[in-house]
Amino acid sequence: xxxxxxxxxxxxxxxxxxxxxxxxxxxxxxxxxxxxxxxxxxxxxxxxxxxxxxxxxxxxxxxxxxxxxxxxxxxxxxxxxxxxxxxxxxxxxxxxxxxxxxxxxxxxxxxxxxxxxxxxxxxxxxxxxxxxxxxxxxxxxxxxxxxxxxxxxxxxxxxxxxxxxxxxxxxxxxxxxxxxxxxxxxxxxxxxxxxxxxxxxxxxxxxxxxxxxxxxxxxxxxxxxxxxxxxxxxxxxxxxxxxxxxxxxxxxxxxxxxxxxxxxxxxxxxxxxxxxxxxxxxxxxxxxxxxxxxxxxxxxxxxxxxxxxxxxxxxxxxxxxxxxxxxxxxxxxxxxxxxxxxxxxxxxxxxxxxxxxxxxxxxxxxxxxxxxxxxx
Amino acid sequence: xxxxxxxxxxxxxxxxxxxxxxxxxxxxxxxxxxxxxxxxxxxxxxxxxxxxxxxxxxxxxxxxxxxxxxxxxxxxxxxxxxxxxxxxxxxxxxxxxxxxxxxxxxxxxxxxxxxxxxxxxxxxxxxxxxxxxxxxxxxxxxxxxxxxxxxxxxxxxxxxxxxxxxxxxxxxxxxxxxxxxxxxxxxxxxxxxxxxxxxxxxxxxxxxxxxxxxxxxxxxxxxxxxxxxxxxxxxxxxxxxxxxxxxxxxxxxxxxxxxxxxxxxxxxxxxxxxxxxxxxxxxxxxxxxxxxxxxxxxxxxxxxxxxxxxxxxx
Numbered sequence: 190x191x192x193x194x195x196x197x198x199x200x201x202x203x204x205x206x207x208x209x210x211x212x213x214x215x216x217x218x219x220x221x222x223x224x225x226x227x228x229x230x231x232x233x234x235x236x237x238x239x240x241x242x243x244x245x246x247x248x249x250x251x252x253x254x255x256x257x258x259x260x261x262x263x264x265x266x267x268x269x270x271x272x273x274x275x276x277x278x279x280x281x282x283x284x285x286x287x288x289x290x291x292x293x294x295x296x297x298x299x300x301x302x303x304x305x306x307x308x309x310x311x312x313x314x315x316x317x318x319x320x321x322x323x324x325x326x327x328x329x330x331x332x333x334x335x336x337x338x339x340x341x342x343x344x345x346x347x348x349x350x351x352x353x354x355x356x357x358x359x360x361x362x363x364x365x366x367x368x369x370x371x372x373x374x375x376x377x378x379x380x381x382x383x384x385x386x387x388x389x390x391x392x393x394x395x396x397x398x399x400x401x402x403x404x405x406x407x408x409x410x411x412x413x414x415x416x417x418x419x420x421x422x423x424x425x426x427x428x429x430x431x432x433x434x435x436x437x438x439x440x441x442x443x444x445x446x447x448x449x450x451x452x453x454x455x456x457x458x459x460x461x462x463x464x465x466x467x468x469x470x471x472x473x474x475x476x477x478x479x480x481x482x483x484x485x486x487x488x489x490x491x492x493x494x495x496x497x498x499x500x501x502x503x504x505x506x507x508x509x510x511x512x513x514x515x516x517x518x519x520x521x522x523x524x525x526x527x528x529x530x531x532x533x534x535x536x537x538x539x540x541x542x543x544x545x546x547x548x549x550x551x552x553x554x555x556x557x558x559x560x561x562x563x564x565x
Numbered sequence: 566x567x568x569x570x571x572x573x574x575x576x577x578x579x580x581x582x583x584x585x586x587x588x589x590x591x592x593x594x595x596x597x598x599x600x601x602x603x604x605x606x607x608x609x610x611x612x613x614x615x616x617x618x619x620x621x622x623x624x625x626x627x628x629x630x631x632x633x634x635x636x637x638x639x640x641x642x643x644x645x646x647x648x649x650x651x652x653x654x655x656x657x658x659x660x661x662x663x664x665x666x667x668x669x670x671x672x673x674x675x676x677x678x679x680x681x682x683x684x685x686x687x688x689x690x691x692x693x694x695x696x697x698x699x700x701x702x703x704x705x706x707x708x709x710x711x712x713x714x715x716x717x718x719x720x721x722x723x724x725x726x727x728x729x730x731x732x733x734x735x736x737x738x739x740x741x742x743x744x745x746x747x748x749x750x751x752x753x754x755x756x757x758x759x760x761x762x763x764x765x766x767x768x769x770x771x772x773x774x775x776x777x778x779x780x781x782x783x784x785x786x787x788x789x790x791x792x793x794x795x796x797x798x799x800x801x802x803x804x805x806x807x808x809x810x811x812x813x814x815x816x817x818x819x820x821x822x823x824x825x826x827x828x829x830x831x832x833x834x835x836x837x838x839x840x841x842x843x844x845x846x847x848x849x850x851x852x853x854x855x856x857x858x859x860x861x862x863x864x865x866x867x868x869x870x871x872x873x874x875x876x877x878x879x
Contacts, residue, residue, distance in 0.1 A: 232741065400829070428812055430829065456815035460815045460817040462813075496815065500771050500774035501770060503816065510745070511742065515742075
């Protein structure tokens with residue numbers, strides 16, 4: 190069994206508005222294993238994004254508040270952490286890529302300033318600073334005449350620096366800045382931005398949507414996080430650019446070994462990128478399974494309906510099946526199973542009590558009364 | 566359609582955005598023509614130009630035998646009763662201070678089709694047609710969900726009994742379960758009322774589901790056009806091929822070859838020379854950067870592509 194890196198238990202997040210209490214998350218359970226890509230899929234307002242904000246402890250308060258549950262990250266409950274401790278975790282151990290890159294990037298800072306800020310905040314750059322100096326001297330050596338006496342002096346200097354590299358002294362502010370910029374260019378190269386040396390001097394508005402999203406991914410991955418949360422990372426991009434970004438994400442994930450939580454409404458993205466997937470409806474996870482099993486045999490009536498409602502590119506469908514009605518209002522959610530007013534298999538018990546999560550086959554769980562709990 | 570870029574003190578045109586640059590296509594009566602492309606390729610501008618909501622810089626739009634570019638404003642108003650549009654954003658395209666009855670009934674009043682009690686009855690008929698009921702009539706747009714608003718937009722477009730409706734991304738702001746409802750509704754209406762659709766979307770799966778013929782646009786030009794089944798069997802233009810490969814398929818057991826296009830869509834203010842796709846095309850040859858390919862028919866079924874290397878696989 191792979192190691193569990195993040196474990197959410199009975200998480201409840203409510204929003205207190207003038208119209209009433211919005212029960213955005215009503216007891217979510219979710220495990221994220223080390224190195225896996227897990228998807229959370231659902232329609233607008235089902236609580237996907239609130240889940241990710243809750244993990245980061247970024248739910249706007251007021252009106253939002255996490256009212257119960259636990260979020261265990263590497264053995265510690267994130268909900269018990271102080272704001273200062275959270276700040277050390279955000280951006281280094283758990284990072285996030287948002288839907289719209291422009292709202293996340295600061296428009297008045299250059300790309301270089303922003304990415305290197307993350308790096309300076311979360312990394313010890315002392316060794317990097319020494320390395321930067323060595324690189325600089327080596328460049329100088331390459332430029333000067335090989336017979337010149339200066340060359341010998343510079344070689345000596347490199348040797349000195351190599352010696353202190355293992356236990357470097359505290360670098361000055363200027364040295365840190367230089368080293369961070371150096372690192373930034375490396376990270377931008379990693380996300381395959383063309384001409385990273387020029388991009389660091391540019392402002393976000395000079396970049397295209399796809400390039401901005403690459404910068405955000407660079408920021409998110411610059412500190413090799415344990416968990417990357419990608420909240421609709423490609424929704425604002427065109428399909429050909431989306432294909433680029435998804436390919437990049439899965440390639441970098443392999444390189445760095447982070448776990449990735451992808452939040453999306455697109456079943457296609459789930460099918461192509463995720464190992465496991467959780468389906469959300471109106472503030473609950475209603476089904477969770479390995480991706481292949483879910484698409485092969487969806488159990489929850491909502492998942493079944495959702496999969497049949499998508500127009501398919503690779504097969505012919507005459508008429509799309511529809512889920513009648515629309516997503517319920519979370520101020521007055523339906524009683525019992527929140528899907529029961531739209532469910533074709535509704536039974537008497539469905540509006541009484543929320544169905545418990547039942548594991549039907551190993552790794553495939555569903556919250557629906559159609560699947561009775563096995564008697565032990 | 567060329568939009569001027571204004572600059573300087575006197576607002577002189579310093580350049581032009583070639584949003585739509587020499588697009589030719591025909592829509593046959595009773596069919597659904599799908600227009601697909603990425604953002605900024607000019608799909609919406611084409612839709613708006615057809616109704617003269619933006620005046621094209623040059624070119625003709627022939628509707629039912631008449632060139633609507635020659636029509637005077639009052640004649641145009643009459644013609645527009647026969648050609649309608651459903652806009653993309655159901656939140657921005659409905660006047661928030663009007664009731665649903667005002668919104669749907671406006672064109673009936675303007676075209677002097679109905680008034681008073683007949684107007685009320687006609688509006689009710691239209692609302693029933695799109696699946697809304699009588700008690701929705703005196704409500705305001707903010708009381709409706711996105712899917713319902715889009716139904717109101719459809720009812721408004723159908724009020725003046727048009728023959729031709731431009732559907733500009735009618736489902737892209739809707740969730741999948743609601744999208745399916747709207748797509749089914751549009752199909753039923755087309756069959757019952759014998760409508761002709763121009764369906765504009767960036768979502769190829771949706772386009773495939775609704776269209777009889779499909780046109781693929783890239784940077785203000787039509788790259789490929791053809792009957793749906795033909796186009797899905799074999800894509801002639803490299804851009805169409807790449808577009809098909811880029812769509813994520815909701816089936817984890819479905820495997821296919823995928824070529825990921827490099828680079829971004831260039832700016833339409835300064836389009837590349839020759840074929841506009843050549844800087845991103847994986848099989849471009851020298852000729853592509855010099856000569857602009859023309860839209861040529863391959864085979865006899867009306868399958869056309871604008872590419873020097875049409876039919877080659879990327």
